[in-house]
Amino acid sequence: MPLTPTAGNPARGRALVADRQKGMCLLCHTAPIAEVRQQGDLAPSLAGAGARWSAAQLRARVVDNRRINPQSIMPAYFKVEGLHRVGAPWKDKTLLGAQEIEDVVAYLATLK
Amino acid sequence: MSVDGWMTGTKTPFEKGGRPRQWAGGFAAFAIAMTGIAAHAQPSDPRKSGTEYLSPATRALQSNDAENPAMLWVKAGEALFNEKPGADRKSCADCHTATVRPLKGIAAGYPRFSIAANRPLNLSMQINLCRQQHQKAATLQHESRELVSLETYVAHQSRGQPIAPWRDARMSQAFINGERHFKTRIGALDLSCADCHDRQAGKQLAGNVIPQAHPTAYPLYRLEWQGVGTLSRRIRNCMSGVRAEPFAHASAEMIELETYLASRAAGMTLETPGVRP
Numbered sequence: 001m002p003l004t005p006t007a008g009n010p011a012r013g014r015a016l017v018a019d020r021q022k023g024m025c026l027l028c029h030t031a032p033i034a035e036v037r038q039q040g041d042l043a044p045s046l047a048g049a050g051a052r053w054s055a056a057q058l059r060a061r062v063v064d065n066r067r068i069n070p071q072s073i074m075p076a077y078f079k080v081e082g083l084h085r086v087g088a089p090w091k092d093k094t095l096l097g098a099q100e101i102e103d104v105v106a107y108l109a110t111l112k
Numbered sequence: 113m114s115v116d117g118w119m120t121g122t123k124t125p126f127e128k129g130g131r132p133r134q135w136a137g138g139f140a141a142f143a144i145a146m147t148g149i150a151a152h153a154q155p156s157d158p159r160k161s162g163t164e165y166l167s168p169a170t171r172a173l174q175s176n177d178a179e180n181p182a183m184l185w186v187k188a189g190e191a192l193f194n195e196k197p198g199a200d201r202k203s204c205a206d207c208h209t210a211t212v213r214p215l216k217g218i219a220a221g222y223p224r225f226s227i228a229a230n231r232p233l234n235l236s237m238q239i240n241l242c243r244q245q246h247q248k249a250a251t252l253q254h255e256s257r258e259l260v261s262l263e264t265y266v267a268h269q270s271r272g273q274p275i276a277p278w279r280d281a282r283m284s285q286a287f288i289n290g291e292r293h294f295k296t297r298i299g300a301l302d303l304s305c306a307d308c309h310d311r312q313a314g315k316q317l318a319g320n321v322i323p324q325a326h327p328t329a330y331p332l333y334r335l336e337w338q339g340v341g342t343l344s345r346r347i348r349n350c351m352s353g354v355r356a357e358p359f360a361h362a363s364a365e366m367i368e369l370e371t372y373l374a375s376r377a378a379g380m381t382l383e384t385p386g387v388r389p
Contacts, residue, residue: 026318027318040317075302
């Protein structure tokens with residue numbers, strides 16, 4: 001189920017994925033986003049993610065991947081409970097907002 | 113994200129003592145870490161100093177004293193070492209000479225339990241304790257130019273010595289707590305030190321190679337800092353990198369974490385002062 005009634009915007013999603021401070025995805029992943037140099041190699045490439053997974057499956061991974069794989073190092077982007085020593089500026093805030101999650105999911109879905 | 117941690121993605125111009133008296137329960141892990149001293153002699157030791165992950169240019173900078181920027185801190189530290197800052201008109205050099213309480217090898221044994229303070233101390237804290245107790249001088253602020261210079265000067269005298277954690281039952285609880293801190297997921301990113309430094313070492317976190325987090329070259333010059341900083345400062349960077357509230361300098365938790373890191377690195381060679389991007 002989408003988190004918001006407004007459909008995700010893939011262009012905004014792409015920008016979030018590329019953003020080192022916001023999405024931070026490319027710290028760990030690579031993606032076909034040529035302008036970002038020095039992408040990480042801790043995680044599978046996001047290329048083809050939209051072919052491998054449905055929108056619902058992609059959303060589940062971005063919202064809280066550790067519900068799928070508790071060992072995973074991928075942070076939960078839409079969760080505030082169960083965290084320790086969160087720094088004051090980030091307390092009680094999700095890493096991404098609901099609409100931002102939808103934007104990211106919409107972008108990932110285009111990666112076929 | 114962090115002010116000066118790995119998440120900023122900053123690019124640099126250079127990158128393009130004795131047997132423990134008793135082994136209490138849970139202390140076994142400490143014993144195993146201690147055997148690292150023997151392991152280091154083997155070529156099969158999987159441990160790597162952060163130095164091994166440096167680009168050739170940064171590595172050359174570290175290994176050439178004439179170019180290593182941290183040598184300026186060593187020089188400044190030497191001058192401070194000979195000053196008489198307090199009411200007692202005593203310099204560090206008055207108490208520590210080549211033959212009396214020599215400093216060679218000393219830094220390789222920190223953190224260690226201090227009877228005077230009745231708690232484990234890192235080297236910064238020990239220097240401040242000496243100022244208070246033996247020099248009647250004001251303590252210096254953590255990460256201040258003076259304290260970092262003094263620490264770098266002292267640690268430099270252990271360059272080439274094996275890291276030799278203080279083997280004392282009174283350090284066992286610090287080790288146990290430190291290991292717990294290392295393995296506990298923290299911050300908004302919910303990552304532990306172990307998640308990156310045990311499980312992902314050698315891989316790329318964006319533009320940075322993740323090292324194994326051995327405290328082999330501290331204090332060191334970091335291009336991102338444009339200066340020399342201690343191990344505590346480095347750890348605080350990683351903690352704010354995962355958007356956690358960092359442990360305070362000189363807090364019990366910080367010293368526990370440093371104790372655990374020293375044990376993991378037992379037997380590895382101290383290289384102070386290092387250079388890092």
